[in-house]
Amino acid sequence: MMMNMNLTDNDFWEKFGNLRQEDLFFKVHPELIDIVSEVEIKKTECPSCKKDERVSWVWAFDETEYEEPVRDLCRDCELEALSLETGYTLNEKRRAVIDKEWYFINENEASGFKNFEVHDEKSEFAKKTTTEYIKRLLAGEQLNLMMLGKTGTGKSHLSKAIAKTAKHKGKKVAYITAMHLFNKIKGTFNNIHERNRFNEQFKAFDLIVIDDVGMETKKVAEVSWSTSEWTELLNLREGKSNIWTSNFDEQSLSKVIGDRTLSRMYENTIFIENFTGEDFRRRKRINVV
Template structure:
């Protein structure tokens, strides 16, 4: 098509006539076949413009979808920090040892199946019962469904925010906070794992406050009273907006081999 346009633009003589008409077999549009005479050279124009436009639209949509997939993968890979063991976690390889943990698994799966970009979850329980396992499984499958997601522990998040003070970093604190604000699903793992400073509490509030109206999953070993004390009442109150608490009590499955 480009060469044809160039020929027309550079022509000294041009004529055209309709030599036949027919309906496109794909879309039913009436196609007029043109005989073009450009500088005494005969060209036949026999294309369906509607189908051409649809093909261009399809290619544009595919390119956009590929870009979104690439963006989701880049966000997850650049900002999620996951242990090697947790990378293997899925819903299929999580094996509950009691009814409470079985219910937690079902709630996690239902949360993903009915994802609405608003509600959150708070997994509360002992070490090793699978809080991180289930939340990471949600995070992983969300990406497969076209939902952008990031999984990061709160201690690591605070470390990352501090590291942005280093001029050699590829991104700034503003970059990191913007990503955490705008991702479809954010998992904040291991809340209350240490006793944060006032700076840490303020930064944590900045993150969760930016997540209002968005889907956020939290995990913690602390009960409600302990968590409110560690992260601050204002942070705890903000976390609980549209958030369902999932209690998980049971044996530490990471130590199960020691009991044999």
């Protein structure tokens, strides 16, 4: 005779939420209208907090007493569950908004570690090094990676593979070209509020991949502005991990972003520049493994 019904169904509660609990009973159990004369509301044990705070119906029929919970949990526990759920949704939404502004990798793009083609020693070294990098990053280490080399050598492929893996593992990741990044900064000119928002976001990422460093400055007149921006950007990233890729070699890069920026990028950084075929051990820096 007991009828089971999904009482947490939202539509249901929207429709009948205003009724008295007793009246609600007959909406749920229309078959009992002529049979049960009295329904009482009783507080029973909430399965979550174990307090006697869950609302239940109690009624008698055929000299037997029946009891049925109106809700799954007590009011406090339901509200708590609801706020957790809302918080989760909000976080998800915020994450989606930030991704839209900062994460420029097409999910369908086939740029993973698995499909990176190893065809010589250099590409093998690059793959081994980036695989090592992502392992250390996921283990919680703060570590930078710089990849220098000509276009079409796989820098973007590998940096995307790292970004995707880190994101998949729950890290907050940005993937943006240097040009796009600097255009974003230009967009905040004369708007301190926007710039603060930019800074807050920029600081918060566990990992930022900046692709094509050196391409952000097209005019010589902008170089001094962009080098001072780089200083600011690196300050904001203090203690966080970064990946920089560039088609420029070290010398040309230092002209565009400045010596100071470049040497700061060398701190706590792994290098891959075998893409160019140059001897990467030649330079003074903290090196790989």
